[in-house]
Amino acid sequence: MNVVRPDVTLDQAREVAASLFGVSGEVSEVGSNQDRNYVVDGRYLLKVANAGYTDAELDAQDAALVHLHGRIRVPEPQPAVGGGYVARFGDGLRARLLTFVPGTPLIESAYLAPVVVGRLGDLAGRVVANLADLDHPGLDRVSQWDLRRARTEIDQMIGSLSTGRDLVRRAADQACDRLDALAANLRTQAIHGDLTDDNVVCSTGPDGRPVPEGVIDFGDLGHGWVVGELAVTCASLLHHAPDRPLAILPAVRAFQRVVPLTGDELAALWPAIVARTAVLVVSGVHQAVLEPDNDYATERQDAEFRAFETAMSLPFEVAEAAFRETPPARFTGRPIVPVMPVRDLSVTSELPGGVWETYRPEEGVAHRAGEPRLTLTRTHSFDAPATVPLGVESRPPLGSGVDAPFDGEVRDGVIEGPEFDLRLSGVELWEGTIRTGDRIGTVTGPVYATLCSVRDLEPPAFVTPEEHRAWQAICPDPGPLFGIRPAPEPAPFSRRALAEVQEHYYADPPQIERGWRQHLTDTGARTYLDMVNNVAAIGHAHPRLTEAVSRQLALLNTNSRFNYRAIAEFSQRLADLAPDPLDTVFLVNSGSEAVDLALRLVQVATGREEMLCVAEAYHGWTAASDAVSTSTADNPNAPATRPAWVRPVPAPHRDPDALAKALEMVGEPAGFIAEAFYGNAGGIPLPDGYLPAIYSEVRRKGGLCVADEVQVGYGRLGRHFWGFEQQGVVPDVITIAKAMGNGHPLGAVITTREIAEAYRKVGYFFSSAGGSPVSCVTGLTVLDVIEQERLQANAENVGDRLRDLMETLAEKHPIIGAVHGLGLYMGVELNRPDGGPATEETRAICDRMLELGVIVQPTGDDLNILKIKPPMVLTEESAAFFAAALARTLSEGW
Numbered sequence: 001m002n003v004v005r006p007d008v009t010l011d012q013a014r015e016v017a018a019s020l021f022g023v024s025g026e027v028s029e030v031g032s033n034q035d036r037n038y039v040v041d042g043r044y045l046l047k048v049a050n051a052g053y054t055d056a057e058l059d060a061q062d063a064a065l066v067h068l069h070g071r072i073r074v075p076e077p078q079p080a081v082g083g084g085y086v087a088r089f090g091d092g093l094r095a096r097l098l099t100f101v102p103g104t105p106l107i108e109s110a111y112l113a114p115v116v117v118g119r120l121g122d123l124a125g126r127v128v129a130n131l132a133d134l135d136h137p138g139l140d141r142v143s144q145w146d147l148r149r150a151r152t153e154i155d156q157m158i159g160s161l162s163t164g165r166d167l168v169r170r171a172a173d174q175a176c177d178r179l180d181a182l183a184a185n186l187r188t189q190a191i192h193g194d195l196t197d198d199n200v201v202c203s204t205g206p207d208g209r210p211v212p213e214g215v216i217d218f219g220d221l222g223h224g225w226v227v228g229e230l231a232v233t234c235a236s237l238l239h240h241a242p243d244r245p246l247a248i249l250p251a252v253r254a255f256q257r258v259v260p261l262t263g264d265e266l267a268a269l270w271p272a273i274v275a276r277t278a279v280l281v282v283s284g285v286h287q288a289v290l291e292p293d294n295d296y297a298t299e300r301q302d303a304e305f306r307a308f309e310t311a312m313s314l315p316f317e318v319a320e321a322a323f324r325e326t327p328p329a330r331f332t333g334r335p336i337v338p339v340m341p342v343r344d345l346s347v348t349s350e351l352p353g354g355v356w357e358t359y360r361p362e363e364g365v366a367h368r369a370g371e372p373r374l375t376l377t378r379t380h381s382f383d384a385p386a387t388v389p390l391g392v393e394s395r396p397p398l399g400s401g402v403d404a405p406f407d408g409e410v411r412d413g414v415i416e417g418p419e420f421d422l423r424l425s426g427v428e429l430w431e432g433t434i435r436t437g438d439r440i441g442t443v444t445g446p447v448y449a450t451l452c453s454v455r456d457l458e459p460p461a462f463v464t465p466e467e468h469r470a471w472q473a474i475c476p477d478p479g480p481l482f483g484i485r486p487a488p489e490p491a492p493f494s495r496r497a498l499a500e501v502q503e504h505y506y507a508d509p510p511q512i513e514r515g516w517r518q519h520l521t522d523t524g525a526r527t528y529l530d531m532v533n534n535v536a537a538i539g540h541a542h543p544r545l546t547e548a549v550s551r552q553l554a555l556l557n558t559n560s561r562f563n564y565r566a567i568a569e570f571s572q573r574l575a576d577l578a579p580d581p582l583d584t585v586f587l588v589n590s591g592s593e594a595v596d597l598a599l600r601l602v603q604v605a606t607g608r609e610e611m612l613c614v615a616e617a618y619h620g621w622t623a624a625s626d627a628v629s630t631s632t633a634d635n636p637n638a639p640a641t642r643p644a645w646v647r648p649v650p651a652p653h654r655d656p657d658a659l660a661k662a663l664e665m666v667g668e669p670a671g672f673i674a675e676a677f678y679g680n681a682g683g684i685p686l687p688d689g690y691l692p693a694i695y696s697e698v699r700r701k702g703g704l705c706v707a708d709e710v711q712v713g714y715g716r717l718g719r720h721f722w723g724f725e726q727q728g729v730v731p732d733v734i735t736i737a738k739a740m741g742n743g744h745p746l747g748a749v750i751t752t753r754e755i756a757e758a759y760r761k762v763g764y765f766f767s768s769a770g771g772s773p774v775s776c777v778t779g780l781t782v783l784d785v786i787e788q789e790r791l792q793a794n795a796e797n798v799g800d801r802l803r804d805l806m807e808t809l810a811e812k813h814p815i816i817g818a819v820h821g822l823g824l825y826m827g828v829e830l831n832r833p834d835g836g837p838a839t840e841e842t843r844a845i846c847d848r849m850l851e852l853g854v855i856v857q858p859t860g861d862d863l864n865i866l867k868i869k870p871p872m873v874l875t876e877e878s879a880a881f882f883a884a885a886l887a888r889t890l891s892e893g894w
Contacts, residue, residue: 004290006036006048006093013038017046020080020087021097031296033287035219045075045098045216053219058086058094060138061218064131064190065098071130072123073214075099101214103201109210110892112197112240113848114250116209121251123212124195124233125258128226134190138222144283145193145220147228148183150275151176157286164305168278171312175274178267178316185264191229193220196236207840208894227265230255231272238277238307243383245314246322246466263324270311270319277308314467317454321473328472331420331451332480336403337443338396339483340366345373346487347523353516353541356527361446366394369450369477371487372465372525379519379527380881382852382888386462387525390475391423391450392482402427402441404434405481415440420451420476423458451478465524490523505532505857506850515540518871518878520855529878529885531856534711534825534869537739538785545742545781552777560587560771570776573783574750577721579730584756586749587771591710591737592620594747597765598733599624599673601751602704605758608670612662612698615639615651616861618680619673619708628673631680632861649694653684659693666697671704671732676723679711682827682865684820691727704755707731710747711825714739715786716872718796718823726822739872744778745769791872798874799823805883813890815841826868827859828886837862841894845886848894852885 014027017040025041036048049058062077062085069076075098080087087095106112106120144153154172158165179186192199192215199217202210225231233255234248241247252269255261261269284301287294320326343365345351351359351374359375367373369392376387402424408417410431415422426445434440450459453474463471477486495504510522517539521527530540538545552566560567571585588594603609613619613628620626630638630648642648647669649662666672672694678684695705712723713736720726722734732755737747747770759765769775786792803819806828810816815838817831830838830845842858842865849856859867866886870878 004050005032005034005294006050008036008048008090008093010038012090013040013046013048016048016087016089016095017044017097020082020089020095021046021078022081023078023097032217032219033283033294033296039100040097043100044078045100047096047098049094049096051092053094054138054141055086055094056136056138057141057222058096058138060136061221062086062096063136063138064134064218064221067134068127068130068215072127073101074218075101075216101201101216103203103214104210106197106200106202106210106212107236109197109202110240111848111889111894112237113209113844113894114247116212117237117248118250118254120197120200120212120233120237121230121254122258123200123215124229124251125255127192127195127215128189128229128255128259131190131192136190139190141222143193143220143222145232145279146222146224147179147231147272147275147279148225150179150279153279154282157282160286160289161282162285164281167312168281168308171274171308172278174316175271175278178271179275182264182268185262186268187226187262187265188223189226190221191224191226192218193222193224193229193232195229195233197240198236205840207844208838209844210893225265225268225272226259227261227268228272230261231269231276234269235273235276235280235307235311238273238310239303242306242310244466245310245319246470249322252323266323267320269323270314270316273319274308274311274316277304277311280304281308315454315457315474317457317474318467318470322467322470326470326473328469329453329474329476331476331478333405334480335483336405336481337394337447338400340364340394340396342366342368342484344371345375346371347374347514347521347525349374351375353543361393361395363395366392366482366484368392368484368487369479370468370472372523374514374521374525376462377521377525377527380529380853380877381527382885384464384466384524384526386460386464388465388468389462390459390468390471391448391461392478392484394447394449394482396443396447398443398445400443401439402429402443404436404438404440407435409433410440416455420453421455422478422481423450423452424448449478449481451476465526505855506847510850517541518874526853528850528853528855529870529881531854531868531870531882533871534716535738535741535743536871537714537716538742538782538789538791539871539873540743542742542785544785545778548777548781549744549774552774555773557772557774559768561766564773566773566776566780567771570771570779573780574736574748577783578734578750581752582730582732582734582750584751584753586751586756586765587775588737588747588749588767589745589770590620590747591708591735592622592625593767593770594710594735594737594749595619595625595628595673595706595708596622597749598706598735598751599628599671600762601733601749601755601759602671602706604762605755606670606702606704608668608703609645610647610667610669611645612647612649612666612669612672612694612703614674614678615648616654616681617651617675617678617708619710633680633859633863651678651681652687652690653678653681659687659690662694663697666694666701666703668701669698669703671706672698673706673708675708675712676727677712677717677821677825679825680859680867682820682829682860682867683712683822683825683869684827685822686727688727691724691729695729695731704732705729706733706735708735710735710737711869715792716795716823716825716869718792718799720822721792740782741775741778742782744775746775746779786872789873794874795823795872798876798879799826801876802826802868802874802879802883805879809883809887809890812887815890820865821868824868824870824872824874828866828868829860830864830866837864839864842866844894845889848889849885852888854882854885856882
């Protein structure tokens with residue numbers, strides 16, 4: 001086929017559109033490898049065909065478009081003035097006019113979420129299914145993009161390559177050899193042939209993600225392999241995630257739900273992808289040689305070579321195992337070296353916190369295969385690390401003998417057996433024919449062993465959890481050769497017994513089983529930066545807290561009616577932290593209980609019932625604390641279902657006259673409750689002077705004032721230990737929890753002796769676990785750590801740095817409407833271009849941040865605010881990583 005584009009000017013295109021199709025308007029050229037394409041009046045696409053196309057081939061394209069119309073969103077061919085769809089002009093040139101399919105090409109999205117990848121696979125499947133009954137003489141054609149001709153086309157064009165020629169040649173030959181062996185069993189039919197991210201146009205979904213809807217450019221239409229259509233689609237996805245070849249799996253699964261593939265077709269899929277990327281590489285370079293000014297061809301060369309490298313990074317057998325979901329291979333045998341005790345390096349092992357920073361291999365132990373190693377995790381990493389060993393590592397005494405595991409041959413340091421090859425590092429092997437049990441070498445260092453059923457394939461030492469199952473299909477666990485039992489399979493568990501309304505993060509959450517400081521680690525040893533855990537104020541697994549709690553549990557833990565030192569010391573410590581005249585403490589188990597008790601104290605002390613609260617605030621889930629919670633994010637019906645004794649005042653961040661209206665609403669209340677910073681609304685501070693004015697009016701009317709410090713207290717704001725200090729007021733009652741116990745259930749109410757004693761009117765107070773010895777030791781230790789490690793100062797310093805980073809991002813990304821908060825309690829508000837809340841986008845952004853190694857969640861009544869309330873041990877390095885992950889997400893898409 002003549003691949004040089006027709007020589008057509010813009011003026012000629014304008015004239016052809018007007019005179020031959022009766023369409024006029026602004027004309028602009030869009031790229032193509034071999035045709036000339038022009039957008040006319042924003043509504044049509046004028047295509048001037050390459051001379052290599054026959055009339056029958058062009059007619060087949062129009063027939064396919066008519067055939068698919070109403071089933072798939074495709075261009076509609078428009079009749080020429082003289083009839084038919086093809087108009088001739090100039091020196092044998094042929095033009096067609098199609099409706100222009102609006103939308104954004106998928107290739108413009110740097111990142112594609114798994115759901116988007118799946119949508120593309122589904123679209124490819126639907127195109128194949130709907131073309132299955134199309135027949136036309138023009139489908140029988142010779143095309144350089146027909147994967148059945150991949151070897152021939154590469155042979156013809158590979159001479160244009162100046163670098164990487166041998167690599168491409170070798171890869172193409174391996175792929176084509178496999179395809180040739182399977183070809184007789186691969187189904188053929190009419191296929192699009194170029195259903196790629198460049199030829200799919202998208203609308204934007206409600207979450208801001210692309211929705212593939214339209215298919216354009218049928219220039220490669222013809223008979224081809226059914227699996228070839230999917231291979232072309234998958235190959236176009238590789239450059240979007242070059243380090244994760246199996247990121248295409250959602251497309252494969254979605255395609256198969258529409259068009260189930262046979263076993264041979266699944267075996268052919270990865271070779272076809274490799275062949276496609278090889279053709280793209282040689283074709284792009286060849287086209288640039290023919291047409292140095294063809295920017296469309298030359299600009300894609302880097303992405304096409306990246307896709308080729310990604311395809312080559314995964315062995316054919318591993319990819320096929322992933323597609324087939326092949327179960328792990330099994331191996332049995334007897335030990336070939338002295339048996340060493342096994343050291344558990346898993347996420348749930350007894351390794352000390354932060355072990356990845358300090359771990360060094362130990363002598364005289366062995367490590368299992370297939371068990372994700374905590375020691376290999378990485379912090380502040382956008383990518384999941386390769387944490388799963390394919391082999392066994394052992395450290396037997398130097399000079400130990402090595403015995404043959406099976407009959408076979410030792411060749412070039414590899415033990416070749418009838419089913420598997422065994423590779424051993426740290427061993428000197430003697431070449432030659434061997435029989436099971438023969439002495440064949442000696443240990444010279446730490447031994448690492450892998451088994452593989454594919455000859456001449458050297459498996460990597462470690463792979464990612466995403467790739468591990470596929471590799472297991474060809475690399476069984478060599479543990480029996482070391483007397484090691486396989487790594488225990490994770491016991492399945494289900495949340496089915498939990499009430500479904502019990503909220504948890506993410507639709508498809510990772511299984512988190514470990515924490516260290518500001519990091520959380522899942523069972524695959526992927527470590528995430530924790531940006532939401534204000535519960536873990538002093539960081540996860542703090543060794544000082546662990547030791548103190550363990551010691552106290554070994555001594556005593558009982559209910560708080562007993563007399564012991566810890567309850568007295570902790571109560572006094574809390575009272576000393578509160579401003580005068582607050583000097584009396586109640587200990588409970590949670591923030592909800594603290595607020596509940598505070599409301600009861602206020603109502604009993606005043607003899608009144610009515611409570612004022614602030615709209616859109618959240619205070620807890622008990623009957624009383626829920627009554628004064630008006631956040632619709634937690635309860636969509638909250639504004640309409642408050643009991644009669646609750647009077648919400650307007651939210652000050654919504655209404656500029658909120659303070660005046662609130663003051664008018666103060667009758668003779670029992671009290672007023674508010675956070676100094678809106679917690680669930682994203683760390684939005686109350687306006688200056690707001691609390692002084694309301695506190696004064698409430699007290700003038702005989703009421704009491706409650707400061708809910710459950711989320712923002714305990715030094716999190718950096719410049720203030722208590723949130724109410726920012727407003728320059730002293731409340732009558734303080735409620736606290738969360739940070740107090742660092743994850744241990746602990747809460748408190750601090751008030752005056754007079755208010756506390758008033759509670760005797762309705763009985764006495766008691767909490768079984770609130771104020772237990774362990775709870776009090778926990779609380780004391782947390783306060784010691786906050787003070788001695790200067791975590792309040794850290795919250796100020798790192799918080800200021802983090803705020804600067806967020807405000808810099810806001811200047812570059814209009815979706816950031818505002819940055820709220822102080823210290824390490826912040827909220828990044830995300831809005832749509834019309835100013836409305838970006839609710840769906842925020843959820844999708846959180847999902848993308850999880851993929852990049854950051855745990856962050858939405859908050860606010862519209863769930864459009866990223867809540868940023870990490871452990872107070874957050875470092876500037878972590879703050880920078882969070883900002884980089886958010887910048888990447890907002891730049892590349894989510």
